[in-house]
Amino acid sequence: MGHLTPALSPDSQQAVRELLQEGESANTQRSYQGALRYWAAWYALRYGGAAALPWSPPVVMQFIVDHAQRATEQGLSHELPASVDAALVAAGVKAKPGPMSLNWLIHRIAVLSKSHQMAGVSNPCEDPLVRHLLSQTRRAYAKRGQLPVKKDALTKAPLSALLASCDDSLQGRRDRALLLFAWASGGRRRAEVSSADMRHLKRVGEEAYTYQLAFSKSNQSGQDRPENDKPIQGEAARALTAWLSAAGITSGPIFRRVLKGGRLGDGLSAAAVRDIVKKRCQLAGLDGQFSAHSLRSGFVTEAGAQGIPLAQTMAMTSHRSVATVMGYMRTQTEQARAAANLMDADLEPKQG
Structure with a gap:
């Protein structure tokens, strides 16, 4: 695959503008924008088109299994194809190939949910199946001892x-x-x-x-x-x-x-x-x-x-x-x- 330049759909662009108008900090704004760019790039590679709101629950579930590791007989595995992974890195929206942390996944889901709320459209992240999958994913990581990483305290x-x-x-x-x-x-x-x-x-x-x-x-x-x-x-x-x-x-x-x-x-x-x-x-x-x-x-x-x-x-x-x-x-x-x-x-x- 060649170099990918992710582009947000008009709906997503409007969601970004509304998010920025909320008065969030500059750091939060950059975080939202980075997450949405990643969503757009992943969607384009997975489904071959621009990411328009609203998304369907199956798309969000695909995103979760693409990025969440699960235990198999061969060890930990996830569903993101190597070619898509490499293209995301080449596009500059992903730092390195390989699975991402649970913190990262939860943040991306939260940003997608927020963008749907601000756009006033049906929110796939509130779908019962999506919520259950995310809950069980958290539990699976916890059972493996892979809890969300917290920074050490400066006492x-x-x-x-x-x-x-x-x-x-x-x-x-x-x-x-x-x-x-x-x-x-x-x-x-x-x-x-x-x-x-x-x-x-x-x-x-x-x-x-x-x-x-x-x-x-x-x-x-x-x-x-x-x-x-x-x-x-x-x-x-x-x-x-x-x-x-x-x-x-x-x-x-x-x-x-x-x-x-x-x-x-x-x-x-x-x-x-x-x-x-x-x-x-x-x-x-x-x-x-x-x-x-x-x-x-x-x-x-x-x-x-x-x-x-x-x-x-x-x-x-x-x-x-x-x-x-x-x-x-x-x-x-x-x-x-x-x-x-x-x-x-x-x-x-x-x-x-």
Whole structure:
């Protein structure tokens, strides 16, 4: 097969425009666009035409079995033909040949479902057979021990190692302030860090700030909530003051590019925030899988380990669901370890 240039149908193009109008972050927009490009390219190779909405449930089921591995007598297998796989790689919509992760598959299905919802057409992802197949696929991966991969948490100890890698240069001061701002204010997402602006930062006394998180993933309508104001205190406040003073920032983006000669550039992108976290992890010599989201899971995990009430943790992270915030726990908390040691606890009754 020759080089493939995937093209979205008019319906899919309209779905993309509507998705982008929702006010999602730039990172989410790129994620949606990449997923839809892959869907279009796969459909063109599998069915020989442009992918027009709505899709039928059998097409979605074909996509699932093409990309989900299953156990056979010959070992793990999936249905994506090698020629189609090679063409997808040649088209630049797939990084390398071979099966994809369960996370990847679930994300692609979610994006297809969203595109149908926004187009106002029948959603094949809600078909009972499709839902059952996806549910059983998750279960099959779980039985094989192939759970969705979660990044490691940057709790207090590894975060301290990252901070130790930050010197007193302008870039070092920025990175130190960024890491502490993101972590100590509740584990901010990278898009929230890159969009942090001086107009939302308020000085409180000599060594403290509050940052008003006017827009977030959990508050996309910008509702005025008490938990919108995130306290920045102690070491995090001192690092922020040092950065703002050294950089001379009084308005605009809080975290910016540092150019040659110590000149300031534009505000950081969400991708740059991710790169800073990864760079500092590498400089600190940390082993594990870390990303910008490790700051968020690290904050939640550390709060649990230190016995912070869940309600207080959720007020900082802005989570609205207990189940969601608990999903960020990466290690056993002190309470969990205590519960696991019930048999070893002092069984002597207390004297009244």
